[in-house]
Amino acid sequence: MRVVMFGYQTWGHKTLQSLIDSVHDVVGVVTHPTSDQVYESIWADSVEDLAREHDVPVHLARRPDATMQEQIQAWKPDIIVANNWRTWLPPEIFAHPPHGTLNLHDSLLPRFTGFSPIAWALISGAEEVGLTAHRMDGELDTGDVLTQAAIPIGPRDTATELVRATIDLIPGVLLEALERIESGTAQWRPQDLAQRTFFHKRHETDSxxxxxxxxxxxxxxxxxxxxxxxxxxxxxxxxxxxxxxxxxxxxxxxxxxxxxxxxxxxxxxxxxxxxxxxxxxxxxxxxxxxxxxxxxxxxxxxxxxxxxxxxxxxx
Missing domain, CATH: 3.10.25.10 (Formyl transferase, C-terminal domain)
Structure with missing residues (x-):
């Protein structure tokens, strides 16, 4: 399939590398400009640099606008894949490709919707973390789920270790989801939003x-x-x-x-x-x-x- 990837930091980098190594054709990448915000300077592998190394066209943006929408239309993707894109996308973008947008979120949705899900999962006493591939819709992390993978939280695990472990899940979850979509065997499961837990961005005060x-x-x-x-x-x-x-x-x-x-x-x-x-x-x-x-x-x-x-x- 023709894929456009939206992503940022190490999560986006791992996602893009997985797509580059796959049978799919990455026709464009949308990513954010470099930031010195404290949480964005951690796990800072560059999506932009990786794309340019492989001659993949790049569109830099902080948030969606008309220029971005025009670029997506020009690339003619079959699907958009998103991981750690930091702002809301309008339906004119996420619903534009025939297969819509597949978003990767590093929690077991519907729990730990929102921001810093692994840190909040560990703080709250959750028993596991994981990765969810779901269909993007007009709300934050509420779309139908296609695939998930879980990792138990050990008694002395740190968030750093758990982040690395969930990043390692990206290739398997992503490529399994794309294979099901392309083959027509995808079975989408609506989230039980009564079970949704929604967490805010972490601030210095929270520590x-x-x-x-x-x-x-x-x-x-x-x-x-x-x-x-x-x-x-x-x-x-x-x-x-x-x-x-x-x-x-x-x-x-x-x-x-x-x-x-x-x-x-x-x-x-x-x-x-x-x-x-x-x-x-x-x-x-x-x-x-x-x-x-x-x-x-x-x-x-x-x-x-x-x-x-x-x-x-x-x-």
Whole structure:
């Protein structure tokens, strides 16, 4: 089939490479200009560079306009494939090809619709992540599903590891979906939108640790904000520190949430959780931190003894 690919960052790059390596004819690529926005500078493999290396025509755009619509019409695609295109597409574009637009979304729709699905899945305590190929419609990630693949979330997995794993799913899910569409065997499944969960873009504030959360919830937040993402953070005696690595304590600790308490193993136990004064909660054991100047320390280097509090601001 004649394919136009819409995409950006490593997700779009992997999708385009899969199409280039396939039996399909990539007749054009639409991608965004390079951005210095923090989340867009991560996983920044260039779709534009890959397309030009293979002499595939490229249209750069931040959002759809009349020029883009004219370019799509000139390319005469049988189908559009989209992965990590960052703005809404109108029906004049997504419904233009005979087979419409196949969108790839890195969650198991209808759950984790929207933005940063893997980070939010890990934070929320989901048991698995995955990749969905679905038909694009006029809403965000609500179209009929064609194929899905899932990956279980392990007890110590980080978002970084899960992103890499779901990116590796792209060739199989994409090419299976295209084969079914081309052969006329595609069976589209409407989403149960009553089960839809819709998450917003992550902001720096979303990574500020709330020590009234259960230690297991904070542990998942730390793993969701693993390098190279902006780490989960807190404040200690006026300094902002990033929590690079942590785990849930073996012991039960009581007191006030955020208290830098006592050494457990090679880490420092921080009192955490609701009703911590009742002494029924596990603590979060911090293993490694990064100071505001970028220096990384083991927890016991940074906290040589208990005392003081981790807080939500620099006061």
């Amino acid at each position: 500020l640790i709330d020590w009234s959360w259960e230690a297991s919830d904070i542990d998942r937040l730390v793993r969701a904000m693993s390098d190279p993402y902006p780490n989960a953070f807190t404040y200690y005696r006026g300094e902002r520190i990033s929590v690079v690595q942590a785990h849930v304590s073996e012991g039960i600790y009581g007191g006030t949430p955020g208290r830098v308490f006592i050494r457990e193993g090679d880490g420092m136990a921080i009192v955490a959780g609701p009703n911590a004064h009742r002494g029924r909660n596990h603590a979060l054991v911090i293993d490694r931190v990064r100071s505001s100047d970028g220096t990384e320390y083991s927890a016991l280097e940074y906290f040589p003894s208990g005392g003081g509090y981790l807080t939500a601001d620099s006061r």
